[in-house]
Structures are given as structure tokens and as C-alpha cells.
Amino acid sequence: MSANHLAPAPTLWERVTAGELEAPDGWDTYPAPGCHTEVSNRLLTELFSTGGHPTLQYWRKAWWHYVGTHWEEVDEDEVRKPIWQRLNEVTYVKQTPDGEQHKQWLPSRAKVTDLLEPTRLSVLTPASVEAPTWVGGGKQPAPALIAMRNGLFDHRRRELHPHTPQWFNTWALPFEYDPEAVATRWEQFLGEVFEHDKAGALLLQEWAGYLISGRLDLQKMLLIIGVPGGGKSVIASTLEALMGGSANVANPSMADFGGRFTLDQLRGKPLAIFGDASDTGEHNKVVVERLKNITGEGAVSVDIKGRPMWTGKLPTRFTIISNQVPKFLDASSAVQRRAMAVYLTRSFQGAPDKDLPRKLERELPGIFNWALEGLDRLNRNNGRFTTPDTQQEVLEDLEELGSPLRAFFKETYTLTGNDEDSIDDSDVYDDYTRWCTRNGFGRSQLSKTKFRVEVNAMALEGVKRGQVKATGSRVIRGIRLQQGARAPEFLPKTAA
Incomplete structure (x- = not known):
């Protein structure tokens, strides 16, 4: 069993099979195969419930099963x-001419498939619902609860509550x-x-709390930039362990983040760590759009194989x-505005503590x-x-690399911002x-047409x-040339 799991209370079927409960009357007699809804209801009660609460949900075209601390997506075969x-x-x-006869139910692929439809509808959570949420009532507001191994922790009141399948959450801390x-x-x-940079440590602490x-x-x-051996990987591995390891954390490659199926690994994951973001690959624009959409809480479409x-x-x-500071080509600088950053300057390559990850895990x-x-x-x-203290320089580099045009204007x-100032x-x-x-x-310079659009x-x-109405000439408004920004030979000629 995964460290992120606790065995939920056994189902009725498990308790009867283990001899903990005496089988109720008619236990092994089911409705006929054609009675799909009645059979489905029996199955949900016996196989997919604990304490009177369902342990199976169907949400956003996928089956989800309760594992004691949270809900995990499961393949349909695990339901079958x-x-x-x-x-x-x-x-x-x-019923036969000779009276009632008991017939073996004899499941088949077709029969089980017919049962999945009423089962799916019985445990359907609307696609519009965002996890975490209560699916059967509850008093604690959703944002205040953190699922941990020993209970649901209310971080505002510092209180622990028992785990329950009524709390539909897709991850837990182990x-x-x-x-x-x-x-x-x-x-x-x-x-x-x-x-x-003492303030950098405070930012990291707040970021961990946000996670x-x-x-x-x-x-x-959050961008963590710095020299080799500066502690970046230790910080990354500690954040990953804090958030539950690979069960809860994705480690996509920035170079591959624009790929067709890459987003699938983020479903249900509260954190993604890009281990080396210096190369954004050939899909830079797609990478930027995905970073903006996901960080901005926008809905995204995710391709899933098969x-x-x-x-x-x-x-x-x-x-x-x-x-080094990554290059995100973004004319609007939306990625840059959503980024926070810290730069690590000291290298520990000469005296690493090789046992540090194990110490921190404890x-x-x-x-x-x-x-x-x-x-x-x-x-x-x-x-x-x-x-x-080190954030401003990183963000300036991020903006210049991502939008050279903005850097040029600044x-x-x-x-x-005054319309009367124009060139x-x-x-x-x-x-x-x-x-x-x-x-x-020079190699990424925009054409004149593209420049005007951007x-x-x-x-x-x-x-x-x-545009100046009197002359029809095109201008850019809201700017004045800075002193010394243009060499004398390029300044407009004045009349003698």
C-alpha cells in the first residue's frame, strides 16, 4: 500500500467474505440480468460503499476510487x-412453467457493460464541480482542509477531523x-x-504554505535560479517530498511541455517541478500559453492516449x-507578471552534505x-x-528574454502614456x-509589419x-525619446 493511502473501512462484501458479518437473507440472490438499475444499486451498496457513503465516483469522464485519505483515478477495468x-x-x-428456478447470473462483458451506465449515473459528480469539495455534506469549508495521513487538517483552526469519503479530494500528504x-x-x-537574501527564504516559506x-x-x-551546487535541487526535492512525492508531483520537461500528451501527467497533481527550464524547446509559444492558462486558473483541454x-x-x-533565466516568448509579459523569483549565489559543490536528503525526509x-x-x-x-532582494533582476532578465520589444521600449x-507624446x-x-x-x-528581430502588430x-x-489625421502618418503614442538613447547621427535634422 502506498504511503499516501490508508485502507478505508471494509465494504459490506469484504466483511461478509471475511466472516466478520453474517450474510443477510438473500445475500447471494440478485435481481435478474435485465434489471440493470436494481443490480447496480446492489453492487454499489455491497462493493463500493463504506459507512453508508459511496467510495466510487465518476467525474470528468473518469472513474475515481476512495483510498482512505483521498480519491484516485482508476482504470475502468478496476471497476469491472x-x-x-x-x-x-x-x-x-x-420464473419457469415448473415454478421458480435459481439460475447462475453468469457475468459477461456485455452484461457488465450494461451495468456500468446506471452505476456511472448514480455516482456522477458534475464536470463543473472543482475538487476539493464535499460530495455528501460537511461543515468545514473546502479551502481550509489538508488531507494528511492522520486526518483532515483544518489549517485555520489547527484541528484534525476524521477521514471520510464525503470529502472529494485528489491528493493527500503521506x-x-x-x-x-x-x-x-x-x-x-x-x-x-x-x-x-533573507527575504528569499521568507518567499520560499510562503510558497510552501501556498502549495x-x-x-x-x-x-x-516560483522561479528558483542560481549557480550550480547552490541548493536548487535540494529545495526542489524537499518541496516534492513535502507534497507527497511522485504520487502528487509531476516532473515535466520544459522542452517537452508543449507536446500533445504532456498535460495528462498534471491531472490531479497539485505541483509540477521543472528541473531544468533553460531549454523551452521548439514549442515555446505553446509552453507559454499553457503556463498562462494553468496559472491563471483557466480551463484546459487535455489529450489522453486512448x-x-x-x-x-x-x-x-x-x-x-x-x-539561468528561461526564455518564455511572451509579448504581453503575462508569464513574467505571474512569476516570483529568487537567485541563489553561493555554491556548495566543494562541501556537499550527501546525507542531507535523508535528514530532511525525517x-x-x-x-x-x-x-x-x-x-x-x-x-x-x-x-x-x-x-x-534578488527578484527584480531575475524578472527584468525574464522580461527582456521573453519580450525584447518591451525591453526596447523601456x-x-x-x-x-500621453497621446500628445508620439514618435x-x-x-x-x-x-x-x-x-x-x-x-x-538581430536574429529574432521582428519585421516592420510584425513590429507594428506587436x-x-x-x-x-x-x-x-x-495615426496623425492631418498628415496620415503613422506614429506610436505615449512615448518620448530618452536623453542619449539615440546617437547624434540618428537624431532628426533641424533646420539651419
């Missing part, structure tokens, strides 16, 4: 198997809540790697690890308490994350051409294309 086994044990009553647990070695490690909470509403992602397409909101938050309950402190601070600050002009767009394009050559963007797409406040 116990149905087949139970029906192979039972008989039904058939360790117990212990209010006395500490994380001495973890905090020592953070003191070392964030010695240059364990399951929240999506702040629409943020199955119908799945559409819904993914519960995934992104942590991006890289030695501290997971304490690291959880450390993350709770970060979550509390985040809530006190109304959802505003602490800004690290470096070359004063952005006034002929041909002069602006000439400035842009020289800027690209000077800054190494000026509005980059969404710089108050900066937009326009």
Missing part, C-alpha cells in the same frame, strides 16, 4: 473486476500532522543558501528550477509546520508574497533595429499605435 467477481458468486430467480515537530536541519540549510493549502487563486509561479479528451481546471502550481512533519507559518503570514498579508523611451513609427522601428543589433537580438500586443500601459 469486483463487479465480475461478485456476479460470478450469485444467482437470480427465473505523513502525519504533529504540532510539536521541528525542522532544525532544514532551517539551517535555508540560513546557508539564503544568507545573501500545501491547495490554493490557486493567487495565480503565481481516451476521450479531458477538459477542466488543473490544480497544479509550477516551480521552475534553472541555472523532518517532513516539521517542514510542514514551517510551511504553515508561511501560509499564516501570506494570509495576514492578504495574499501578498514577500519580495526577495530602455529607449520615457513611457508617458513616427518608422523612426521607432529604426531605433528598434539598432537596439536589436546592439543587444544581440506594439499593441505587448500591452505597455498608454503605449499604442496611432
Whole structure:
């Protein structure tokens, strides 16, 4: 059994089979094969219920089974198997000219398939419902509960509640809540790697709290950039362990993130860690759109091999690890606006603690308490994350790499947002051409037509294309040339 699972209370069938309960009258006599709804109801009561609550759900074109701490998606064959086994044990009553006769039920593929339809409808959770949610009533608000090994933890009240299949959640943490647990070695490690940027440690703590909470509403992602041996991989592996390991955490490649079936691995996963984001691959635009949509809580369509397409909101938050700032081509800079970042400057390659991952794994309950402190601070600050000292430089690099056009405008002009401040767009394009050559963007320079389209797409406040009515000339409004931004030989000639 996975560390993320607890055996749920046994079903009625399991208890009778184990001899814990005496079989009720008529236990092995079922409705006839043609009575699909009646047979389905019997099966749900005997095979897929515990404590009077269903342990089977059908949600967004997939079957989900309760595993004691949370719900997991299961293949349809795992639903068919116990149905087949139970029906192979039972008989039904058939009326004949000679009176009632007990006939073997004799399951077949067709018979079981006929039963799946009423079963599916009986346990259907509407596709519009977002997990986590209550499916059978409950008092605790959904956002406050974190499923852990020893119960459902209300992080606002610091209370544990018993596990129940009424709480439809797709992931759980594999360790117990212990209010006395500490994380001495973890905090020592953070003191070392964030010695240059104490605010960076606070951001990481708040991010960890945001992850364990399951929240999506702040629409943020975290970039951890830094030198080799600077602690990035330790932070990544600790966040992964905190969130339940591979059962709950996806590790996609940024180079492959634009692929057709890549999003399938994110379904039901609260965290995705990109281990090396320096190469965004040939699908850069698709990667950017997916990062924006998922971080922005938008619905996405997910291709699943051999199955119908799945559409819904993914519960995934992104942590991006890289030695260098990744290049996300995004004229609007939406990815950059949703990014938070920290830069690690100190390398520990010369003196690594090879036993550190094992030490930190033993501290997971304490690291959880450390993350709770970060979550509390985040809530006190109304959802505003602490800004690290090293963040601004990283985000500036991210913007310049992702939208050289925005960087060009910010470096070359004063952005006034005033329509009366304007420059002929041909002069602006000439400035842009020289800027690209000077800054190494010559190969990615936009054509003049594309340039004109992207000026509005980059969404710089108050900066937009326009036209002078009197002359018909095209201009870009809301900008003034900065002092010294253009070499003297390129300045407009003045009359003698």
C-alpha cells in the first residue's frame, strides 16, 4: 500500500467474505440480468460503499476510487473486476412453467457493460464541480482542509477531523500532522543558501504554505535560479517530498511541455517541478500559453492516449528550477507578471552534505509546520508574497528574454502614456533595429509589419499605435525619446 493511502473501512462484501458479518437473507440472490438499475444499486451498496457513503465516483469522464485519505483515478477495468467477481458468486430467480428456478447470473462483458451506465449515473459528480469539495455534506469549508495521513487538517483552526469519503479530494500528504515537530536541519540549510537574501527564504516559506493549502487563486509561479551546487535541487526535492512525492508531483520537461500528451501527467497533481527550464524547446509559444492558462486558473483541454479528451481546471502550481533565466516568448509579459523569483549565489559543490536528503525526509512533519507559518503570514498579508532582494533582476532578465520589444521600449523611451507624446513609427522601428543589433537580438528581430502588430500586443500601459489625421502618418503614442538613447547621427535634422 502506498504511503499516501490508508485502507478505508471494509465494504459490506469484504466483511461478509471475511466472516466478520453474517450474510443477510438473500445475500447471494440478485435481481435478474435485465434489471440493470436494481443490480447496480446492489453492487454499489455491497462493493463500493463504506459507512453508508459511496467510495466510487465518476467525474470528468473518469472513474475515481476512495483510498482512505483521498480519491484516485482508476482504470475502468478496476471497476469491472469486483463487479465480475461478485456476479460470478450469485444467482437470480427465473420464473419457469415448473415454478421458480435459481439460475447462475453468469457475468459477461456485455452484461457488465450494461451495468456500468446506471452505476456511472448514480455516482456522477458534475464536470463543473472543482475538487476539493464535499460530495455528501460537511461543515468545514473546502479551502481550509489538508488531507494528511492522520486526518483532515483544518489549517485555520489547527484541528484534525476524521477521514471520510464525503470529502472529494485528489491528493493527500503521506505523513502525519504533529504540532510539536521541528525542522532544525532544514532551517539551517535555508540560513546557508539564503544568507545573501533573507527575504528569499521568507518567499520560499510562503510558497510552501501556498502549495500545501491547495490554493490557486493567487495565480503565481516560483522561479528558483542560481549557480550550480547552490541548493536548487535540494529545495526542489524537499518541496516534492513535502507534497507527497511522485504520487502528487509531476516532473515535466520544459522542452517537452508543449507536446500533445504532456498535460495528462498534471491531472490531479497539485505541483509540477521543472528541473531544468533553460531549454523551452521548439514549442515555446505553446509552453507559454499553457503556463498562462494553468496559472491563471483557466480551463484546459487535455489529450489522453486512448481516451476521450479531458477538459477542466488543473490544480497544479509550477516551480521552475534553472541555472539561468528561461526564455518564455511572451509579448504581453503575462508569464513574467505571474512569476516570483529568487537567485541563489553561493555554491556548495566543494562541501556537499550527501546525507542531507535523508535528514530532511525525517523532518517532513516539521517542514510542514514551517510551511504553515508561511501560509499564516501570506494570509495576514492578504495574499501578498514577500519580495526577495534578488527578484527584480531575475524578472527584468525574464522580461527582456521573453519580450525584447518591451525591453526596447523601456530602455529607449520615457513611457508617458500621453497621446500628445508620439514618435513616427518608422523612426521607432529604426531605433528598434539598432537596439536589436546592439543587444544581440538581430536574429529574432521582428519585421516592420510584425513590429507594428506587436506594439499593441505587448500591452505597455498608454503605449499604442496611432495615426496623425492631418498628415496620415503613422506614429506610436505615449512615448518620448530618452536623453542619449539615440546617437547624434540618428537624431532628426533641424533646420539651419
